[in-house]
Amino acid sequence: MRLSPLNLKILLNLFLVYISWGSTYIGFKFTLEVLGPFLACGSRMFLAGLLLCGVIICTGRWRRPSFADWRHACWLSVFMVVMASGFLGKGQEYVTSGVAAVITGSTPISMLVAAWLFGGERRPSAMQWLGLAGGLCGLALLGVSQNASGPEQSSPVGMFWVFGATLGWVAGSLLTRRFSLVTSLTALQSCGLLLLVGGLQTLLLGFACGEAAMTRWENLRPEVALAFAWMTIGGSIIAYSSYFWLLTHVSIATAVSYEYVVPVIGVLLGWRLGGEAITGRIVLACCLTVGSVFFVLWHKHNK
Structure with a gap:
């Protein structure tokens, strides 16, 4: 069966989202060999914001942002x-990229609970409660998982930082809905401003934490440079x-279907490119988390 041009574009964009966000975790793993987590995040986001705004200017679609923007x-x-990406990088100093991918894959679960408790949305249904229970079991399984390669597999400190990253994304999403802004900017230009300002904020945080003095330029190699470039262009x-x-x-x-795929890609890339072991518990935790997200989102959107 021949696919229409629109369907081909849909498949292409889905593939790009899956691969780009799914590879962010292994990208952080390599980049953290040289830069601190906040400097890695800040420089990546700031450069992405500059490039995106530059492209918009070159195409003649730039509109002057107001003070409110x-x-x-x-x-x-x-x-x-700062939280959604910076905290993720900080957490990956203590946990593997696969564990970080599974934890951030539970973002819709946190979103559902936060929207009910603070966003004025209806109480979760029985099907969604089932998904919540499965997700909590998956995260708990990660918390007690052990790996022969070392304690970083299940460090509570790292899991705390990564879970904080998911809370940052949830809080930002809910606050955006509550305090919506009427603007003349396109969504892409607003995204460019967000990356530009957020990157600068994260860079300042990294310098304030003394990460500049801890930069390990001797670890710079082609794989690290390639990972950083891909995180800037692909992941952002x-x-x-x-x-x-x-x-x-x-x-x-369909748009949020990346929530099902990204954790799996993160685990597989961590194993294939990062040399991370995949234990039975990690596979089970991934299945529980991805399955719980399916129950939460499938029931919500089909209802």
Whole structure:
């Protein structure tokens, strides 16, 4: 059966989102060999924001941001860049990329509970409670998992930071809905401002934490440079652009389907490229978390 041009574009953008966000974790693993977590995140996001804004300017679609646009980007980036990405990098100093991928894959579970408790949405259904229970079991299994390669597999400190990253994304999403901004900017330009401001904030945090003095340039090698470049272009510009395009052309259930795929890609890339072991408990935790997200989102969007 021949696919229409629109369906081909949909499949291409889904593939780009899956690969781009799924490879962020292994990208952090390599980049942290040289840079501290906040400097790695800040430089990546700042460069991505510069490149994205530059492309918009070159295409003649740039609109001058108002003071309200800058103010909105400043507070929103604290949650969706500094926390969502910076905390993730900090957590990956203590846990493997596969564990980080599984934990962040539970973001829809945190979103469901937070929207019910603080966002005024209806109480979760029985099917969604089942998904919540499965997700909690998956996270608990990660917390007690052990691996012969070392204690980083299940460090509570690392899991705390990574879970904080998911809370940052959830808080930013809910606050965006509650304090929506009427703006003349396109969604892509707003994204560029968010990355630009958030990257600068995270860079300042990294310098304040003394990460500049801990930079290990002797560890710089082609694999690290390639990982950083891919995180900047793929994990930021391509992923966000493709995701925003999907939001305007497909159902929300299809657009957020990356939540099912990203944890699996993160675990597989950590094993294949990062030399991380995949234990039976990690596989079970991944299945529980991905399955719980399916119950939460499938029931919500089909209802």
